[in-house]
Amino acid sequence: MLSGLPAGATVLVQEAARGTDPVVDAVVSTCVPAASLVEQYDADFEVYLGDGVINIRNVSGRSFAHDVSVYYKNVENGVLLGGITYRARFSGIENGAIGQSIQSHATEAQSAVVYLSYAD
Helix, strand or coil, X not given: CCCCCCCCCCEECCCCCCCCCCCCCCCCCCCCCXXXXXXXXXXXXXXXXXXXXXXXXXXCCCCECCCEEEEXXXXXXXXXXXXXXXXXXXXXXXXXXXXXXXXXXCXXXXXXXXXXXXXC
């Protein structure tokens, strides 16, 4: 399953059986739009990826009572790796507050935020 691919991105998906002669015949069979996904989130949040942790700061000037989710993928040489998109969820973030989530798959050097999901 391939998830969380932003428009225009390139992804490397490995053949599941790890065969020596994989056949690439990928077709997108289902596209599920998500109205709450925000690719340009920097007016509301600053996101800092660390090794094993994601920090998020609310810089919007308003508080968010609902969950804020940060979706990220691992990346190498500008190419997103694998089908999975990881998610770090924060339970509401007050104006000016910083949230932190322990994420074992996140690394400062090889992870990239693809979008956020949140609502006022």
